[in-house]
Amino acid sequence: MIKLRGVSKIYRCGALEVRALREIxxxxxxxxxxxxxxxxxxxKSTLLHIIGxxxxxxxxxxxxxxxxxxxxxxxxxxxxxxxxxGFVFQFFNLFPHSTVLRNLELPMIFAGLGSAKxxxxxxxxxxxxxxxxxxxxxxxxxxxxGEQQKVAIARALINKPALLLADExxxxxxxxxxxxxxxxxxxxxxWGTTIILVTxxxxxxxxxKRIISLHDGEKIKDEILS
Amino acid sequence: MKIxxxxxxxxxxxxxxxxxxxxxxxxxTIGVAAVIGGVVLGVGNSEMIMQKLAESGADALAIYVxxxxxxxxxxxxxxxxxxxxxxKADIQxxxxxxxxxxxxxxxxxxxxxxxxxGKYHIVxxxxxxxxxxxxxxxxxxxxxxxxxxxxxxxxSKVCVIEKTEFSDEIFGGKIPLxxxxxxxxxxxxxxxVTERMRFRFGSPGRLTMLFPSTTxxxxxxxxxxxxxxxxxxxxKDISRARFQLNQALLQRFGSPSKLMVSEYGGFIxxxxxxxxxxxxxxxxxxxxxxxxxxxxxxxxxxxxxxxRTREIGMAKAIGAKKNSIMLMFLTExxxxxxxxxxxxxxxxxxxxxxxxLAIGVPFINQPWVIILGFFLSVAVGVxxxxxxxxxxxxxEPVEAxxxx
Numbered sequence: 001m002i003k004l005r006g007v008s009k010i011y012r013c014g015a016l017e018v019r020a021l022r023e024i025x026x027x028x029x030x031x032x033x034x035x036x037x038x039x040x041x042x043x044k045s046t047l048l049h050i051i052g053x054x055x056x057x058x059x060x061x062x063x064x065x066x067x068x069x070x071x072x073x074x075x076x077x078x079x080x081x082x083x084x085x086g087f088v089f090q091f092f093n094l095f096p097h098s099t100v101l102r103n104l105e106l107p108m109i110f111a112g113l114g115s116a117k118x119x120x121x122x123x124x125x126x127x128x129x130x131x132x133x134x135x136x137x138x139x140x141x142x143x144x145x146g147e148q149q150k151v152a153i154a155r156a157l158i159n160k161p162a163l164l165l166a167d168e169x170x171x172x173x174x175x176x177x178x179x180x181x182x183x184x185x186x187x188x189x190x191w192g193t194t195i196i197l198v199t200x201x202x203x204x205x206x207x208x209k210r211i212i213s214l215h216d217g218e219k220i221k222d223e224i225l226s
Numbered sequence: 227m228k229i230x231x232x233x234x235x236x237x238x239x240x241x242x243x244x245x246x247x248x249x250x251x252x253x254x255t256i257g258v259a260a261v262i263g264g265v266v267l268g269v270g271n272s273e274m275i276m277q278k279l280a281e282s283g284a285d286a287l288a289i290y291v292x293x294x295x296x297x298x299x300x301x302x303x304x305x306x307x308x309x310x311x312x313x314k315a316d317i318q319x320x321x322x323x324x325x326x327x328x329x330x331x332x333x334x335x336x337x338x339x340x341x342x343x344g345k346y347h348i349v350x351x352x353x354x355x356x357x358x359x360x361x362x363x364x365x366x367x368x369x370x371x372x373x374x375x376x377x378x379x380x381x382s383k384v385c386v387i388e389k390t391e392f393s394d395e396i397f398g399g400k401i402p403l404x405x406x407x408x409x410x411x412x413x414x415x416x417x418x419v420t421e422r423m424r425f426r427f428g429s430p431g432r433l434t435m436l437f438p439s440t441t442x443x444x445x446x447x448x449x450x451x452x453x454x455x456x457x458x459x460x461x462k463d464i465s466r467a468r469f470q471l472n473q474a475l476l477q478r479f480g481s482p483s484k485l486m487v488s489e490y491g492g493f494i495x496x497x498x499x500x501x502x503x504x505x506x507x508x509x510x511x512x513x514x515x516x517x518x519x520x521x522x523x524x525x526x527x528x529x530x531x532x533x534r535t536r537e538i539g540m541a542k543a544i545g546a547k548k549n550s551i552m553l554m555f556l557t558e559x560x561x562x563x564x565x566x567x568x569x570x571x572x573x574x575x576x577x578x579x580x581x582x583l584a585i586g587v588p589f590i591n592q593p594w595v596i597i598l599g600f601f602l603s604v605a606v607g608v609x610x611x612x613x614x615x616x617x618x619x620x621x622e623p624v625e626a627x628x629x630x
Contacts, residue, residue: 054543055624075547082545093540093627097242109231110546116234155544 001163001194002028002051007060009046009217020046022217023060028196030162033189035197035205038214044198045167047214051196052085052165053077082111086156090168092148094140100127100151101136107159126154130184146177153184157193164188166197170204182207227550232557239530239558250526251566253519254606258570258599259577260515264508265595266578270587272501276461277588279494285461286362286425287327287468288488289320289454289475316478317454323474326467328459331358332451334442337430340396341408347396349433351409353442353451362457364424365436370403371418378438385409385435386418392432409435410445427453464494516602519566520610527559527614538618539626552619559611560604567603571596 009021021043028034036044049055050062053069062069064080072080081087094103104123108114114122127133130150135143140151149169156164166185170178182204189195189209197208205211206225213221240247279285321330334353339346356373359365365372368389377384387393387401406413420436427434439451458467471487531538538551575591582589 049624052543054627055622075549078542078545078547081543087543089543089627093536093543095537095540098238102238106541107544109235110227110541110544110550112227159545 001030003063005061007057010058019217024219033195033209035208036212037205042214043217048165048167048198053080084161086161086164088152088156088166088169090171092152096140104155126158130154145173149181164193164195236557236561250522251562253522254563254566255570257516257519258567259574260512262574262599263578264512268505269590270582274587275497275501279461285458287456319478320474324470326463327456329358329362329457331355331362332454334452335427338410348431349435350427350431352436353439355439362455366421367418368421369419373438378440381440381444383414384417385414385437388434389419390422520606523559524610531614531618535626538621539623542623548619552615555615555618556611560607563603563607571599
C-alpha cells in the first residue's frame with residue numbers, strides 16, 4: 001500500500017537547513033498496524049505528514065497504492081486525503097465553533113458527498129460507533145479531551161479511508177482515555193483499516209503489530225511484533 | 227463542495243463574530259446608502275427643476291413671423307397689421323416631423339380695446355383652439371368654465387379673463403363673471419376666469435383675454451394664425467425639439483423662411499448641469515466610502531484568514547480542496563458585503579425619503595437604483611475578498627497546522 005524509497009525532507013529556515021528525514025525506505029502493507037516511535041524532533045510527524053499527503057518529500061519516491069504521489073496535482077492530493085486517508089492529531093484539531101455533528105459532516109461536505117440528511121445520518125452512525133451519540137449537539141470545547149479524540153477518530157473514518165494516520169492521539173489524554181482510544185484503534189485494525197500511529201510512549205507502541213524507530217530523521221529499527 | 231454548503235459554512239462562521247461582522251459591513255452600508263441617496267435625490271432634484279421649469283413655460287417654443295431687418299416688429303405695427311404665421315396644413319406638417327414635440331397649438335394674438343366703466347383699455351386678445359390651449363398655456367379655470375366645442379363651432383361671443391394684478395386694476399378686484407363686456411364695440415360674455423397662465427404673450431396690452439379662435443377670426447377677418455405655440459414632451463429635449471422644428475420649417479418653407487423659432491432659455495441647460503454636478507459630487511463621495519468599506523471588509527477577511535490559519539490546515543487535512551477554501555472565504559466576503567449593501571439600500575431609501583419629504587423634492591424610486599446597490603456590494607465583496615481568499619487557499623497544510 002505504501003512504499004517509500006530514499007525519502008528525505010529538508011526544511012529551510014533562512015540560511016538554516018533542517019534535515020527532518022534522511023533517506024527513509026519503508027513499505028507498509030494493507031491491514032498493518034504500525035507504530036512510529038522516537039524522541040521529539042526525530043522526524044516522526046514529518047514522516048506521517050508525507051505519508052498522509054499533507055507534505056511532499058524533498059527527495060526520494062513515495063508510492064501510494066502504486067502511484068507516485070509527487071505526480072499528483074494539488075486537487076488530486078486533496079482527493080487522496082478526502083477519500084483514502086484519515087487523520088487524527090494530538091490536539092484533536094476539531095473546528096472549535098462547530099458542533100460535533102458538523103465536525104463529522106465536514107469531510108463529507110469537502111468531498112461533495114450526500115445530502116444534508118444523509119450526512120447527518122452518517123455522522124450520527126459514526127458517533128454511535130465511538131460511543132458518544134449524546135454529544136452530537138455539543139461543541140468541542142464543551143466535551144472532554146477523550147471525547148474530542150473519539151470525535152476526531154470518527155471524523156477521520158467517516159469517508160471510509162483505507163489508511164488511518166494518528167499523530168500522538170493519546171498524547172493529551174489521561175491513561176484511561178488513552179486506553180479507550182487505543183482499543184478503538186485496535187478494533188478498527190481488526191476490521192481491516194491500515195493504521196500508522198506516531199507515539200513516544202513505548203507501552204502504546206507495544207500494543208501495535210510493528211514498531212519503526214526513528215532517530216534524527218533516520219530509521220534505526222524496524223521490528224515486527226508477534 | 228456543493229454551493230449550498232458554502233453558504234451553510236459561511237453563515238456558521240459569520241455568526242461566531244456577529245459584532246465584528248456588523249462593524250465590518252458598516253462601511254459598505256454607508257457607501258451603498260450614499261449611492262442610493264445620491265441617485266434618488268439627484269434624480270428627484272432634477273425632476274423638480276424640470277417641473278418648475280415646465281410650470282414656468284420654459285418647455286415651450288413658438289413660431290413667429292421673422293421680423294424685417296432683424297428686429298422684432300414694433301408694437302404699433304402689430305397693432306395695425308398682425309403677421310400671419312401658418313395655416314392648418316403647416317401645423318399638421320410640423321406635428322408629423324417633430325418627434326420631440328408634444329402639444330402644438332396655433333393661436334391668434336392681437337391687441338383689442340376693452341371698454342369698462344367708461345374707460346378704454348388696450349388688452350391682449352388671444353384666439354385659442356381647444357383643447358390644446360389648456361395644456362400649452364396652462365389654463366386653470368378658477369371660476370365659470372372654459373370654451374366648449376359648441377362655443378368654437380358657433381363662434382360664440384364669449385371670453386375668459388386671466389386673473390392677474392391687471393385684471394384687478396381694471397375691474398377693481400371683481401371680474402364680471404357672467405356679464406357682458408364691450409370689446410371693439412361689441413358685447414362679449416365673460417364665461418370664465420383662469421389663473422395666471424404659464425407665460426406672457428407678445429402683444430401690447432397688459433390684461434389677457436381669451437376667445438375661441440373662430441370667434442376672433444370672425445371678428446377680425448383673419449383666417450390664419452399669428453403664432454404657433456409648441457410644447458416639448460420632455461424639457462431636457464428642448465434643444466433637440468428646436469433643431470427638429472428648424473429643420474421642418476426649412477423643408478416646408480425653404481430658406482430663407484419668413485418664419486422663425488423662438489429662443490429657449492439657456493438656463494435650462496445650466497440648471498440641468500448644476501443638478502447633474504450635484505449628483506456627480508454625491509456619487510463621488512459614495513465611491514470613496516465604498517472603497518473605504520471595501521478596505522474594511524478586506525481587513526476583516528485578512529484577520530479571519532490569520533485567525534483561522536489552523537482551521538484552514540485542518541480543513542485541508544480532511545480533504546478540502548484549494549478552490550473550496552478560496553470559495554469559502556470569497557463567499558464570506560460577498561455575503562458580508564451583500565448584507566452591508568442590503569442595509570445600505572434600505573438606509574439610503576429611508577434617508578432619501580425623509581430628505582425629499584423635508585425639502586419638498588419628489589421621491590423617485592427606480593428599480594435600477596436597487597439593482598445598482600446590490601451589484602456594487604457584490605463587486606466590493608469580490609474585489610476585497612479575492613486577495614484574502616487566495617492567501618487562505620495557498621497556505622501549506624503542514625505550515626497551517628503548526629499554527630497555534
